[in-house]
Amino acid sequence: MSNELLRAPAEAKYAEELDWLESIDDNPKPFSWRLSPKMVRLFILGSERADGLEREIPQKWFGDRSFVERAIVTLASDRGLLLIGDPGTGKSWLAELLSAAISRNSTLVVQGTAGTTEDHIKYSWNVSMVIAKGQSRQSMIPSPIMTAMENGVIGRFEELTRSTSDVQDALISILSEKYVSIPELDEDNIVFAKPGFSIIATANSRDRGVNDLSSALKRRFNFVRIPVVTNKKSEAEIVRFRTEELLRRHNIELEVPPTLLDVLLQSFADLRAASASATSDDERLESALSTAEQIGVLEDAILHSTFFGAASLTSQTLASSLVGSLARRSPEDLAILNKYWHGVIEPRSKDAGGEWNGFLEGGRQAIATLS
Template identity: 70%
Template sequence: MARTSSKTNSKTHKNETILRQPAEVKYRQELDYLASIDKGAKPFSWKLSPHMVRTFLLGSTPSQKLDCSIEPKWYGDSAIAERAIVTLASDRGLLLIGDPGTGKSWLAELLAAAICDNSTHVVQGTAGTTEDQIKYSWNVAMVISAGQSQESLIPSPIMTAMQNGTIGRFEELTRCTSDVQDALISILSEKYISIPELKSDNVVFAQPGFNTIATANSRDRGVNDLSSALKRRFNFVHMPVITNKKQEKEIILFRTQELMKRHGFEVDIPPTLLDVLIQTFADLREASNSATSDDQRLESALSTAEQIGVLEDAILHSRYFGNTSLEPAILARSLVGTLVRRLPEDVSVINQFWHATVERRSEEEKGEWKDFLQGGKEAMGLIR
């Protein structure tokens, strides 16, 4: 790996105590190494060339002949990653849209970390998000004592990104009301924010390298649809639900092992149990697709992220209250406990699924499926 300065090492050591490190801290050594060997052209003030950003996301290949292997961090179609990177080098913003749990926020964070070494300029969209959170607000105490000035102005994460020429992120854009969404239009098109309260120095212009990554939940369409004017300022990149079992397994293993490292231990996940989890979710999705009403579907999105949550819950339960090794019955209890959210609808849906699909697989494939079947029945018995 490329050497890092003592200042960087000190910063990295300090951030080891953070519960969840930003991508630019977590993958500091990889980013520094890629920057040290990067000979490609860089748009604006980018830290890495588009080719190296792609390598950071998808991992290195033998043909690149790198001294240090770069592990993949995002598992998906390379065309999606390339379109996202190219969009951020253009004049348009990037909108990642897809079902919950398809990795939109993770991809946005990795892109921002690789491009500008800072993924923390984030606005979280909610029904209560205001225009001030997108543009700027004021330090009330300073305004009362000395009036409105540059010193009393509090820039939003998006304004800070504009001033620094970095990437601003906007999570769950469609959760915000239409008037709040429209505050982005002038930022994306004109690349500046006016501050009419100030008499001078009252315009903040975006520096080269500024762009915006927004995410939107495709299940939220109709909540607060984007206006046509705002849609024109974005390139849409649709994030598909992962259905390839090999790819899904890689994602689950990667993310679960990372989560376990937070707890200070490593875990070996039995391949047969992981297959049971992945197959169960595949069967649940098939049942959901064939259902004729919402009452016959689980409220959960049945995404890869849900599987990671189920597996993490089961591993921790086994670690603290079991025999340390992951067991089929505990995995089943975690799955039922995670997916049942509505009472009694979800209980009815998963009960029917368990006594039909899971019971059939238990009879046909036996092995881990028998204990998995029994663990699920016991879990449902507790929540009826």
């Protein structure tokens, strides 16, 4: 059986790089941080020639430098960090990279859902040990957040607005008082947070109204809003970076022609513009049309071409993957895509030709199949 992980956490994936950065880091470090703020930024945003380093550090998160710097400064204070934005804007990836660089542990994660309870962010009990020996620290099961408190590292809370108000309220005391009481115990009944502890939470801006944050909880967080990437060059870099990772992970030798990448980027840009100008939800695709969804479309097309195609990516396959990924509501989304194909792709195919011809035909066939 292989010991290879399906998806290694950032601290394992970039372990050698983090070790090297730590060995050359002589800048001041807050609390128990493994890297200084400057090195954390360097790890996430990559190095430049002006940095004068012996080796190149690749960029891992593509976004505005100011967002990363503000996030790092927040974590160096005693406030929590809330990354908020549309789906697919890289909030969770940024949170993972920050945790890996600062604490060398990004796995202390609570996933917010309707079923998340206060136990998930505080503690629970090993029932068999409680029956055998009674309640004690040995029979207590600390949550990822409590473990982060005890070790003075970063804890993460994904999809905060999807958890109930009771769970959100439990975070208030942790963020303000920096300790958790254990009333079931007579002794050793308080867990205090050690220096370096903080929480990085993420929230989907499209979930507004599901479980809104209270004013008290909002005051405990610094908000960093991550916008949708609209710069074509930056978006191309993100898609290319993630695609190369996919090809390496699956040991696939397949070239993605730049012309096909341009077709994908332009199609998403067109659909975003149409969605922005729509006057009702029925005229908008249900998809957020995020960069992450572009990556998903391209990944689907690459795997389909590898396993069922001629080991080469074609515009027809790309179009079929795009329609299949974005047509979530039937018939509303199919009607929107059909209108786009007739009104935009067909004229562009006549004017520009090239990959757009195959993209036109592949999209038509996919829409007809799903209709």
